Amino acid sequence: MPRKARGTSPPSDAGAQYRVGIGYDSHRFALGRPLTLGGILIPSEVGLDGHSDADAICHAITDAILGAAGMGDIGEMFPDTDPANKGRDSIGMLEAAVRRLTAAGYKVGQIDVSVITEAPRLSPYREKIRARLASALGIDSSNVSVKGKTNEGMGWIGRKEGLACIAIATLKGNQ
Numbered sequence: 500m501p502r503k504a505r506g507t508s509p510p511s512d513a514g515a516q517y518r519v520g521i522g523y524d525s526h527r528f529a530l531g532r533p534l535t536l537g538g539i540l541i542p543s544e545v546g547l548d549g550h551s552d553a554d555a556i557c558h559a560i561t562d563a564i565l566g567a568a569g570m571g572d573i574g575e576m577f578p579d580t581d582p583a584n585k586g587r588d589s590i591g592m593l594e595a596a597v598r599r600l601t602a603a604g605y606k607v608g609q610i611d612v613s614v615i616t617e618a619p620r621l622s623p624y625r626e627k628i629r630a631r632l633a634s635a636l637g638i639d640s641s642n643v644s645v646k647g648k649t650n651e652g653m654g655w656i657g658r659k660e661g662l663a664c665i666a667i668a669t670l671k672g673n674q
């Protein structure tokens with residue numbers, strides 16, 4: 500009987516299929532609009548313009564998880580030509596995308612988000628945003644990371660014309 504080499508035993512999740520997706524979103528700042536990021540209303544003089552509530556964190560994450568599953572993108576799932584999507588709650592869109600993934604046998608593993616904006620600072624709201632996203636995604640908030648960073652004053656983000664979000668997601672399942 501061959502001796503088993505040390506360190507070759509498979510990890511406990513051997514056979515699990517991991518998939519990775521990326522999402523990007525940007526919105527223009529506008530006066531008289533709410534600033535909602537990751538489902539949390541953030542006090543700010545300017546909000547984000549858009550067809551829905553313009554929650555760029557939720558939009559980027561929705562694209563990342565749909566992308567990881569090879570299920571298209573948020574624009575296909577919720578076309579902005581459909582009046583039903585005007586002013587739509589983006590946490591609700593994210594939850595609908597999670598339901599679609601779950602039905603296909605996937606589970607969200609982990610999310611990492613970078614929000615690139617000169618203002619406002621996100622750190623006071625970070626824990627609230629993580630908790631809100633975790634609840635929508637059906638995962639523990641330890642698996643949701645939200646980071647804020649500036650663009651060092653450069654370009655359209657530097658001129659405070661708007662903000663951008665980049666999200667990456669891992670999915671497990673659907674073997």
Ligand SMILES: [Zn+2]
Nearest residue numbers: 524553555558
């Ligand atoms: Zn968006």
